[in-house]
Amino acid sequence: MALIVQKYGGTSVGDIERIKNVARRALATRKQGHDVVLVVSAMAGETNRLLNLVAQITDRPNEREQDVIVATGEQVSIGLVSLAIQAQRGKATSFLGHQCRILTDSAFSKARIKSIDSERIFSVLKNGHIAVIAGFQGVDENGNVTTLGRGGSDTTAVAIAAALKADACEIYTDVDGVYTTDPNVCAAARKLDRISYEEMLELASLGAKVLQIRSVELAMKYKVPLWVKSSFSDDPGTLVCEEDKSMEDVVVSGIAYDRNEAKLSIRGVPDVPGVAAKIFGALDAKNIVVDMIVQTVSKEGKTDVTFTVGKSDFVKAKDVLKKVVRSIKAEGMDADENVAKVSIVGVGMRNHSGVAARMFRVLAAEGVNLQAISTSEIKVSALIDPKYVELAVRALHSEFGLDARPSGSAAAG
Numbered sequence: 001m002a003l004i005v006q007k008y009g010g011t012s013v014g015d016i017e018r019i020k021n022v023a024r025r026a027l028a029t030r031k032q033g034h035d036v037v038l039v040v041s042a043m044a045g046e047t048n049r050l051l052n053l054v055a056q057i058t059d060r061p062n063e064r065e066q067d068v069i070v071a072t073g074e075q076v077s078i079g080l081v082s083l084a085i086q087a088q089r090g091k092a093t094s095f096l097g098h099q100c101r102i103l104t105d106s107a108f109s110k111a112r113i114k115s116i117d118s119e120r121i122f123s124v125l126k127n128g129h130i131a132v133i134a135g136f137q138g139v140d141e142n143g144n145v146t147t148l149g150r151g152g153s154d155t156t157a158v159a160i161a162a163a164l165k166a167d168a169c170e171i172y173t174d175v176d177g178v179y180t181t182d183p184n185v186c187a188a189a190r191k192l193d194r195i196s197y198e199e200m201l202e203l204a205s206l207g208a209k210v211l212q213i214r215s216v217e218l219a220m221k222y223k224v225p226l227w228v229k230s231s232f233s234d235d236p237g238t239l240v241c242e243e244d245k246s247m248e249d250v251v252v253s254g255i256a257y258d259r260n261e262a263k264l265s266i267r268g269v270p271d272v273p274g275v276a277a278k279i280f281g282a283l284d285a286k287n288i289v290v291d292m293i294v295q296t297v298s299k300e301g302k303t304d305v306t307f308t309v310g311k312s313d314f315v316k317a318k319d320v321l322k323k324v325v326r327s328i329k330a331e332g333m334d335a336d337e338n339v340a341k342v343s344i345v346g347v348g349m350r351n352h353s354g355v356a357a358r359m360f361r362v363l364a365a366e367g368v369n370l371q372a373i374s375t376s377e378i379k380v381s382a383l384i385d386p387k388y389v390e391l392a393v394r395a396l397h398s399e400f401g402l403d404a405r406p407s408g409s410a411a412a413g
């Protein structure tokens, strides 16, 4: 008998029929003799609907109140899933974040989990119940409702699996595993049987929303066997696991894109020590995560500093920068929400040179201009005009030999 955590995303609980399907699948696992903990998301579209209500009132919401609102989507789902299990003659108990004390810090809208009361969950499992836990939400030390950032239910699931020392954490979604790139953008994308934690971490941080980045970090840290599967099929899915030798033979294992970034530039920054610390320190003080950073060569003692932030932090970042521009006596700032990032990822890049050059050649041949570049040991990213995203993803997917082979040949893992 094993303990299995299953997470069902928004589309998997998108309507009542699908909720009944989740109940059936959970009960089938239970009938095999396993203890089952479910983590569920809000019904498809619900979190966006709630955020849209907020946006109709203000574009600078109080983040505590915004979390109170967006956390409600998951409350409805856990109630409905529990009822569906009971209607199929199973036993289920639902839990909101605070009811099984998913304790987080107080960084509203991007809180991090600190601990979970596993006793509360074990006590219902002992009585033969399926525990149905609200994803995405927690509670801070002062009893405030917090949320974990978009896609945060993945992180709830892995954190619970780690806290309960579960035998597996299965993320059920609308595709049957992790692909070489988003299968909804590139028809030639191939499903991977396995992917290393590190590559998955990069893909997730570069925009592949199939897993939230923090969920992969936790899975890697606590060695949680993490599966991505479809709630609509019995495909074995993709296992996210430790890297092995065979993975290094593949130079590029995946392509990711992200339309959720925005670009900010400060013009005419005095080129003196301590200025970068002031700019990025001010953003950090407001919990704004900065991604790509480019600084131009100094001319007459001045440089331009360009960087990207998540779109959800754009308004906040602009407010911070307006003050910074004044305090460091820069000439001004520009803000552009119309950018996207494409990236290539692969642990095999460590042993191959010229990969970045090949990427830039392909993008140049397609007429795509690069606005910023960033690299690490196992990835190369470029900031481009969003209208070229699909074109860039498909061209890179083909260039790096990732396109699906004719059916009948083996899929690479």
Ligand code: ADP
Pocket (backbone or CB within 6 Å): 008, 009, 010, 011, 012, 041, 151, 172, 173, 174, 175, 177, 178, 179, 180, 181, 182, 183, 184, 203, 207, 208, 209, 210, 211, 254
């Ligand atoms: P859920 O609501 O179940 O959490 P998400 O929409 O958050 O589902 O994540 C699943 C989506 O991730 C897929 O529908 C797909 O469009 C997208 N995706 C992006 N990159 C990848 C990838 N490399 N492999 C699989 N899916 C991907």
Ligand code: ASP
Pocket (backbone or CB within 6 Å): 009, 010, 041, 042, 047, 048, 073, 135, 136, 149, 150, 151, 152, 153, 154
């Ligand atoms: N409902 C939240 C979102 O849409 C969390 C999740 O689905 O993982 O981002």
Ligand code: MG
Pocket (backbone or CB within 6 Å): 009, 151, 154, 209, 210, 211, 212
């Ligand atoms: Mg998701």
